[in-house]
Amino acid sequence: MPDSTPTIDAETPELVTAVSDNIILTAEHITQIYPGTVALDDVTFNVRQGKVNVLIGENGAGKSTLMKILAGVQMPTSGKILLDGKEIKPRSPLEANSLGIGMVFQELNLCDNLSVVDNIFLARETTQRNGLISRKIQKERATELLQKLEQKIDPDELVSNLRIGEQQIVEIAKALAQEVRILIMDEPTSALSATEVEVLFRVIYELKSSGVAIIYISHKLEELMQIGDYVTILRDGRKVAEEEIKNVTLTWMIEKMVGRNPATLFTHKKHELGDVLLKAENLTLPRAGGGYLLDHVSFELRQGEVLGFYGLMGAGRSDLLECLTGARPQATGDVWLNGQPVTETTISGRIRSGFVLVPEDRQRDGIVPTLSVMDNMLLASLRKYLKGGFLAPSEEKSATNSQIKNLSIRVANSQQPITALSGGNQQKVVVAKGLLTHPKVLLLDEPTRGIDVGAKSEISEIINQLAEQKYGVIFVSSELKEILAMSDRILVMSKGKITGEFTHQEATEEKLVAASAIGHGPSNGGNQHES
């Protein structure tokens, strides 16, 4: 969709040249192709010395991929990285490190079974002449770092005994211990409380003044306005804007992130709504260690309705779907289907009742990589093809072929291994697997994640068809334009609660983002994250 947003592509070359003498690192024309999708498409990213370089974009826009390339976790398909004007090719995090690039990973990369000190110095141990680790020096250094971060963490404590927030601090300390010139921070504050965030920001200011370039990724836009100097915005694997933070507003950033023309990809058809199909009341799921993943959630779904759930990561949307599908035995609450209470508690029982889940993580939860396309597709509905106690190959084939045709799945033949298909086609097989159980309610968790644009619009078309066939569709997405375009009604979740409800007509990006941030603002702190 290069032509749909002409205004955005008008870059600001004057700006770039004006400050180019400060540029320490440039990722030039980076393209990263994964099987089935283009994660980064010709992205150029500038990192300025002594500044906080913010990178934002929706989930799947390519931020984490770009950072992994800079940190040496993976090599790009094409493009080059220039450090001080010289090309570098970091092949491993250790190599990137020796070049002065460090990273605080979003998913905490700590070894639970080791102490705080051991983690901070992992693979960079300070050794004495005899080859043994100099524990004393390491411990002093670690204590110093933790003091700088104003944390009362015992360096000898096992990481597994720390709170998530403390673990994130350790992760940050680990990066600081490396004395890098460029520090990448991927969502460093997601588990931190408000006071901890303030401390982190003080540390960042200190690093800035000593000339370290910070690359900062976060979904918390207010936070970025506070800490950032420059912002680069990615969308669908392309760079759409690069600006100085002082010149921009929050709304401008959201606009750039989500794009202005969602209508081209996803078509919304007005669906005839039938009776109430599904009613859920007080769905509650306790979080291990206190609090709720789902906090008394109630809602209704009508026949032929596409109900979208929007929210940030960890808002409880996936947990909600997993509760409905019976994957969370510890969940409580009442569910009615067509007015009848659903008493089944197991996954197989819920599938028989008419629920089916298309899970978020296709590789982990969706496909069986060792099986063929056909065997994957039939896995949830095998009993339907029995003849005299045995599976009848003719029935299996006809069921498979009808789904391949209906969902236009591109396969050479149904006996192919599922792993030979592109991401989008694998996803269609998972959807087909669900449809073959003859469900009443389809639960789609990020059904378009990690697949290319064409496949996305095909999946959205399939969802429309299903709604027309009077299925009830619940559909979770983190992509604003997708959820806005496709849903008849949108519920927004934050911290396990429903914090907003909008009809298709009412909903706007701003409203959804605002509702998804309830309880997340910097002022009232992330304290609920703790414990």
Next chain:
Amino acid sequence: MSHENNPNTATINKKRSITKIDVQQFLLRGRAFIALILVTAVFAFLSPQFLTTANLVIMSKHVAINAILAIGMTFVILTAGIDLSVGSIVGMVAMIAGLLINEGIILPQLGIIIYPHTWTILLIALAVGTFAGTISGYIITRFNVAPFIATLGMLYVARGIAGLLNNGYTFPNLVGRSEYGNTGFEILGAGNFLGVNYSIWFMLGITLFAHIITKRTPFGRHVYAIGGNERAAELSGVRVSRTKILVYSISGFCAALVGLIIASQLVAAHPLTGNTFELNAIAAVVLGGTSLAGGRGNMGGTLIGAFVIGVLNDGLVMMGVSSFWQQVIKGAVIVLAVIIDQVQARMQERIALQKQQEIQE
């Protein structure tokens, strides 16, 4: 990945490497069968008696023991599990059969001894073996214990029970007495049908049955799915725990059958019967192309794998190779089998990626 830059060389490279890969894949897939032909040819060349009917029949009888265990083991390994207890269950079941035939069921309170009918004895023995497997499966699924540990525990427990049943002594002469109605146990081991020993029929029957179960029933499909991706199977409504318990029950049942066959062939039950048989069974399964990581493999392969091990065993004995060298060779073959297993897995991945690229182009 780097192909994108230069499409021309990429295509040429691919054409060439695909033919190479096809050959390699064929060799890897058919590796058990090729190995079987190879070892048979070598022994036939070295020893003129090797390919005689008499020898082949004796060899098949030996193979049957391992093959039946290996079929049960294949179910377990397909779910990415392992069953170390089968050898011990063989011994325990043999001892139970011996006890029931020679001493009957003693009820001290009533002061009587019941001698069950031979058929009843067989059923009880099979039930005990199956139950032992079920217990392993239950422990694995209910308490989330690693299969290796759970079945290692059962290995010791079952072997201990086998010793306890007669204080470590053998039950000799298991012929029964006609006045007790428990004769005929030896027929199981010695009897023939169409001139072929029962144990060989059992082997063929069980392999065929297992083949049909795995390929043509939902249970079989579930076994493969669990081994390939347990979470995905569970979210698809597969009753994972139930299926897993069942595979260990099947393995226990096969072990029990082997215990009965051996006791019957020897007309005696020794508490060490079946010692280390589990290792031969695992070797046969892996050699037959089943991945220890689960999800890949089939029963036909296992049967061939069992024959490879059997031919190797008997061939080396016939050649007069010292028993120490036999162990060295067998050990090397088992490790080699696992190396090949890993190579195949990596190859499969590469082929899948390559096919994917082809589809996209």
